[in-house]
Amino acid sequence: MSLLEDRYRRVLRLLPASYRAEREEEMVSAFLDGAGPAADDDDARPRWPEIASIAALAVRVRLGGAGAAPRSIAWGRAVRLTALLGLAFQATMSCVYLAQALGAYGVFPMPYAHGEMPFGEPGSAERAWHLSRDLAPALWIVGYVALVRGRPRVAKVAAVLGLIAHCADFAVVWAGAHQPPFLTHWVIQSLMLVVPALALLVGFHRDAPAHRHLGRVAVLPLIAGAALFLILMVLSEWATAASRSPQWPDMWAWVWPWLLPSGLSCLALLVASAGYFVAHLSAPRRRSPAVALALAILTVPVALTRLSYLNPGSGDQITETMNAVTVAQVIALLLCGLTLAVIGARSLPAGDTASRSVS
Numbered sequence: 574m575s576l577l578e579d580r581y582r583r584v585l586r587l588l589p590a591s592y593r594a595e596r597e598e599e600m601v602s603a604f605l606d607g608a609g610p611a612a613d614d615d616d617a618r619p620r621w622p623e624i625a626s627i628a629a630l631a632v633r634v635r636l637g638g639a640g641a642a643p644r645s646i647a648w649g650r651a652v653r654l655t656a657l658l659g660l661a662f663q664a665t666m667s668c669v670y671l672a673q674a675l676g677a678y679g680v681f682p683m684p685y686a687h688g689e690m691p692f693g694e695p696g697s698a699e700r701a702w703h704l705s706r707d708l709a710p711a712l713w714i715v716g717y718v719a720l721v722r723g724r725p726r727v728a729k730v731a732a733v734l735g736l737i738a739h740c741a742d743f744a745v746v747w748a749g750a751h752q753p754p755f756l757t758h759w760v761i762q763s764l765m766l767v768v769p770a771l772a773l774l775v776g777f778h779r780d781a782p783a784h785r786h787l788g789r790v791a792v793l794p795l796i797a798g799a800a801l802f803l804i805l806m807v808l809s810e811w812a813t814a815a816s817r818s819p820q821w822p823d824m825w826a827w828v829w830p831w832l833l834p835s836g837l838s839c840l841a842l843l844v845a846s847a848g849y850f851v852a853h854l855s856a857p858r859r860r861s862p863a864v865a866l867a868l869a870i871l872t873v874p875v876a877l878t879r880l881s882y883l884n885p886g887s888g889d890q891i892t893e894t895m896n897a898v899t900v901a902q903v904i905a906l907l908l909c910g911l912t913l914a915v916i917g918a919r920s921l922p923a924g925d926t927a928s929r930s931v932s
Contacts, residue, residue, distance in 0.1 A: 589642070673802070822891050
């Protein structure tokens with residue numbers, strides 16, 4: 574065996590064992606024929622395009638490509654459902670952000686101090702930057718709707734642009750503040766965007782089965798976002814009226830950790846997990862490992878984000894109350910995530926035998 578052949582076989586270990594058992598010799602032979610006289614050179618190595626193609630093939634096979642093993646198909650469904658649920662939440666929150674932006678620009682009656690909008694002069698670069706930043710959340714709505722309607726390529730472009738806008742917004746803020754702790758906090762919080770986007774990019778590959786949901790599925794996050802915006806408006810009015818009470822800070826300390834985006838995501842995951850547990854116990858025939866695994870995956874970035882809000886040792890009663898609520902949220906998420914992971918792992922099909930090879 575030449576060194577180049579050995580190196581090709583090492584790269585092919587990215588593929589599942591069942592796939593290698595069926596196609597490894599054929600693939601190695603094809604790679605060596607393509608290398609030509611360089612195959613006997615000790616310095617010859619697999620080319621980067623070949624490594625990239627093998628890695629892409631490994632993703633397709635391990636995440637439910639055509640003819641993949643039942644276990645890989647289940648994992649593929651879990652990853653795609655992770656993307657769908659993650660984008661659904663981001664679309665819901667984006668509706669809230671866009672409604673708040675419209676209020677800031679005077680479309681809704683949400684007055685600002687002195688009646689002025691703090692977004693720069695009309696026609697200025699500052700106003701253009703704020704406008705593009707305020708409209709950027711619409712990308713996540715476009716991504717979710719496109720994914721639901723069976724257009725994963727459009728969804729991928731929208732998600733990538735959404736991440737770029739998210740990073741650009743932070744870069745502008747960080748350039749002025751330059752606080753490393755803030756950078757760490759932002760990186761952790763960004764996981765709530767990165768995990769669904771990554772699941773979208775790797776889960777909806779070219780061999781993934783096409784699926785188009787009903788139109789009403791596309792509008793559910795939009796309706797939820799509108800309802801959430803109204804709820805937050807009501808809570809804002811209530812907070813303004815209740816702030817005169819001496820007990821107000823203590824009451825708000827129990828509520829505020831649930832109103833942040835990560836807090837709302839935590840609440841949504843806990844409700845979804847509870848619903849899954851009920852369905853899992855009451856309808857055994859409809860048990861799906863994909864749902865359990867997708868919810869378990871999503872608990873990780875949310876739990877990490879909630880942990881980033883902890884402020885131990887402050888000595889302030891209000892801060893300590895919010896810390897206690899945050900710890901309770903993280904514990905609940907971890908318990909649900911571990912339970913879901915165990916249920917999903919036990920429900921996965923056994924075996925690693927693909928029925929047909931992926932071309």
